[in-house]
Amino acid sequence: MQAKYAAPDGQHTFPRLMMHHAAVRPLAPAMREKNLGIWQTLTWADVAERVRALACGLAELGFRRGDNLAIVGDNRPHLYMMMTAAQCLGGVPVPLYQDAVAEEMLFVLQDAGVRFIAVEDQEQVDKMLEIKAQVPALEHIVYDDPRGMRHYNQPFLHDMQALMEMGRIHDRNHPDFLDHEIERGHFDDISVMLYTSGTTGKPKGVCQTHAAFIAAARGCIETDRMSADGDILSYLPMAWVGDHLFSFAQAMVAGFTINCPESGDTVMTDLREIGPTYYFAPPRVFESLLTSVMIRMEDAGKLKQKLFHHFMAVAKRCGANILDGKPVSGADRLQYWLGNLLVYGPLRNVLGMSRIRAAYTAGAAIGPDLFKFYRSIGINLKQFYGQTETCAYVCLQPDGQIKFDSVGQAAPGVQLKIADNGEVLVKGPMLLKEYYKRPEATAEACDAEGWFLTGDAGFLDEDGHLKIIDRAKDVGKLANGAMFAPNYIENKLKFFQHVKEAVCFGADRGMVTAFINIDVGAVGNWAERRGIAYSGYTDLAAKAEVYELIKTCLEEVNATLASDAMVADSQVHRFLILHKELDPDDDELTRTRKVRRNFVSEKYKVLIDALYDGKTSQFIETEVKFEDGRRGKVSADLKIVDCKTFPIARKAA
Numbered sequence: 001m002q003a004k005y006a007a008p009d010g011q012h013t014f015p016r017l018m019m020h021h022a023a024v025r026p027l028a029p030a031m032r033e034k035n036l037g038i039w040q041t042l043t044w045a046d047v048a049e050r051v052r053a054l055a056c057g058l059a060e061l062g063f064r065r066g067d068n069l070a071i072v073g074d075n076r077p078h079l080y081m082m083m084t085a086a087q088c089l090g091g092v093p094v095p096l097y098q099d100a101v102a103e104e105m106l107f108v109l110q111d112a113g114v115r116f117i118a119v120e121d122q123e124q125v126d127k128m129l130e131i132k133a134q135v136p137a138l139e140h141i142v143y144d145d146p147r148g149m150r151h152y153n154q155p156f157l158h159d160m161q162a163l164m165e166m167g168r169i170h171d172r173n174h175p176d177f178l179d180h181e182i183e184r185g186h187f188d189d190i191s192v193m194l195y196t197s198g199t200t201g202k203p204k205g206v207c208q209t210h211a212a213f214i215a216a217a218r219g220c221i222e223t224d225r226m227s228a229d230g231d232i233l234s235y236l237p238m239a240w241v242g243d244h245l246f247s248f249a250q251a252m253v254a255g256f257t258i259n260c261p262e263s264g265d266t267v268m269t270d271l272r273e274i275g276p277t278y279y280f281a282p283p284r285v286f287e288s289l290l291t292s293v294m295i296r297m298e299d300a301g302k303l304k305q306k307l308f309h310h311f312m313a314v315a316k317r318c319g320a321n322i323l324d325g326k327p328v329s330g331a332d333r334l335q336y337w338l339g340n341l342l343v344y345g346p347l348r349n350v351l352g353m354s355r356i357r358a359a360y361t362a363g364a365a366i367g368p369d370l371f372k373f374y375r376s377i378g379i380n381l382k383q384f385y386g387q388t389e390t391c392a393y394v395c396l397q398p399d400g401q402i403k404f405d406s407v408g409q410a411a412p413g414v415q416l417k418i419a420d421n422g423e424v425l426v427k428g429p430m431l432l433k434e435y436y437k438r439p440e441a442t443a444e445a446c447d448a449e450g451w452f453l454t455g456d457a458g459f460l461d462e463d464g465h466l467k468i469i470d471r472a473k474d475v476g477k478l479a480n481g482a483m484f485a486p487n488y489i490e491n492k493l494k495f496f497q498h499v500k501e502a503v504c505f506g507a508d509r510g511m512v513t514a515f516i517n518i519d520v521g522a523v524g525n526w527a528e529r530r531g532i533a534y535s536g537y538t539d540l541a542a543k544a545e546v547y548e549l550i551k552t553c554l555e556e557v558n559a560t561l562a563s564d565a566m567v568a569d570s571q572v573h574r575f576l577i578l579h580k581e582l583d584p585d586d587d588e589l590t591r592t593r594k595v596r597r598n599f600v601s602e603k604y605k606v607l608i609d610a611l612y613d614g615k616t617s618q619f620i621e622t623e624v625k626f627e628d629g630r631r632g633k634v635s636a637d638l639k640i641v642d643c644k645t646f647p648i649a650r651k652a653a
Contacts, residue, residue, distance in 0.1 A: 012187035013210040015051075015088045017252045019182065022048035025255065028228065031077040034262040034270055042077060044255075050078070050164060054085035055178055057167030058116065061140050061158070065090030065184075068112045068193065072096045072105070072127070073120025075234040075260045078144045078160055080248060082118040087191055087210075088182050094193045094205070095239040097591040099584070101625075102127040108195055109135045112205060112436065117141045118160070122148035125157065187211040193436055194241050194388050197590035205436030206241075206388045215429035216386075216393035217249040219412040223396050224358045230256035230277040231355075235267045240592055241388040242362055246280040249391075271352030279359040283366040283494075284593055286381075289351055290373060291497040295525045311339035312376075319344075319376030324400045344377040353379050360384045362392060368404040369495045375402065383407045385466065387454060389445065391430040394454070395466050406465035416466060417451070423472045424458045425451035457485075474597060476507030482569035484512065486597075489570055492560065496553040497522045501582050503595055504572065505608055511573040513611040515604065516550055517581050523549070538636055541577045547641055550577060554643045562646035571645040574611050576618075578604075579636035585625045607638065616640055 021030065026045035033040050069086040071093055073079050083093040094112050096105050105127065115137050119125055121144065128141050142158045143149060171178065191210040195203040234247035251258050261270035297308050318332040348354045362384035374381040385407035386392035397408035410416040414428035431452050435441040446452050457472040469475060470485040478484050486504040493502040501517035520537050523546055527534060534540040558571040582588040588600055601608065610618035621635035
């Protein structure tokens with residue numbers, strides 16, 4: 001199966017694909033990087049030459065087949081090239097989350113037995129030096145950005161430019177060496193190791209082959225007819241499977257251009273400048289973009305607001321149907337055309353999505369309302385479904401077959417079925433080869449027939465579209481026996497611009513309750529326009545007016561839940577607004593910003609008990625970590641508020 005999907009024309013490893021592009025289209029742009037406000041372009045010939053130099057440099061330092069190369073930093077061309085350089089030598093790149101503190105990286109570096117690390121800059125070098133003594137296998141650290149490194153004189157530190165020069169000398173002395181190493185590469189070799197987010201325990205190293213990721217990339221490319229003249233903005237963590245598929249694997253297969261922003265702070269500006277044809281972001285990014293739009297509209301003049309709301313109503317009515325090529329009345333088409341001229345087109349331009357052929361979201365379920373908003377203004381947004389263990393590739397949504405409440409149909413080459421307990425099972429060429437040094441976990445990942453157990457609960461509709469309810473382990477029952485799917489409710493709440501995060505409780509309980517994190521930008525703007533003064537998040541979150549605002553959002557959600565018999569019993573009865581934002585540094589979220597539900601439940605048990613004990617307030621003091629490693633405490637007396645619930649619309653017998 002893997003060979004069938006991943007070895008057409010013999011281009012069955014990423015180094016061979018790179019060399020192929022360099023041979024047939026050497027002057028085409030492969031990568032761009034914004035540096036000091038100027039975009040610098042590297043052609044496929046440039047990339048191949050630098051990868052060759054980096055690979056030979058690593059070989060000179062003693063990098064061997066089977067070695068793991070850790071990669072830490074923001075998205076940078078040289079870090080992507082280091083991935084391919086390691087693969088050229090039969091090694092395995094292991095990207096880490098660049099915003100993780102040294103202590104978090106320690107487990108992965110030890111588990112993977114890392115001898116070589118490629119990092120972006122001084123900040124990451126300092127993290128590595130902090131923990132080097134605890135990583136006995138570590139021999140060499142290579143850094144890309146030399147700023148601030150002048151006085152670092154440790155012999156195991158290497159400037160990447162110096163490494164390339166070393167590699168070029170090695171290549172001149174051994175001209176056949178690298179070509180031979182690339183030829184030794186096999187489609188079933190491990191091409192990358194990506195660690196799971198560790199929502200329920202220690203992260204596991206997911207070993208994926210060249211064949212698996214190439215199969216996933218080809219399936220996406222064929223479905224959405226991706227071409228070599230496209231552009232993608234690569235800004236999401238390199239350690240995330242979505243970035244590896246979209247920014248690395250698909251670019252290597254299709255040959256389109258990887259664009260790296262100057263920094264995390266300039267992503268929106270860089271997005272507008274590049275105008276990518278393909279765009280990938282988790283739901284949280286799309287939520288934030290919508291929030292920023294709504295904030296701007298609240299500050300706009302009355303006429304502009306009136307135009308916006310009028311044409312958004314038109315878009316909601318017929319925009320998605322127009323995008324999908326479905327029948328729409330002539331009057332609506334005229335209205336939509338005018339709306340595109342006055343509202344949708346300028347809005348897409350502001351968002352940096354005026355050239356988008358296809359935009360994707362994955363990593364967590366996206367709310368149907370949010371999904372519908374983007375498609376209604378002409379952005380071809382698609383829900384994408386998969387896990388690290390499946391190369392983020394299980395379901396796709398072909399053009400014209402979009403359903404707002406599904407993640408699509410089985411992708412090319414993928415088999416899909418629902419187990420008796422409701423868990424989604426998959427087979428295909430994109431499945432992991434193994435968990436690194438975890439044979440027991442590898443054996444448990446698949447059943448006796450080779451079906452991978454996704455851990456998600458869902459069902460297939462009459463058209464074969466998969467609908468995800470929640471993580472299987474998170475789906476429970478209320479005390480009355482009704483289904484409780486917390487993520488389903490949380491996604492509805494997060495559609496509101498004022499709600500940044502929500503965590504719902506109710507398993508084995510008589511009612512559903514919720515923690516809310518407000519979006520300090522959206523709520524702060526709302527408060528300022530009403531003359532409500534506040535000193536920071538904790539103060540703003542405690543305001544009576546803010547509680548009323550959030551209560552309105554919750555009651556709107558309750559009204560929609562009441563009309564759906566399957567989840568009508570899950571209306572939120574009571575809530576509180578947390579005194580601090582849930583944070584990966586405090587272990588409350590993963591680095592991909594998924595809620596660590598069990599950890600949050602234990603950490604804030606006193607608040608959950610207060611919600612169910614009928615209290616109207618509860619004092620709490622919480623330890624927090626600051627970015628510089630310092631610790632402090634945040635305390636508050638949190639109000640607990642009741643919500644209005646609605647009669648349940650029962651289905652007729």
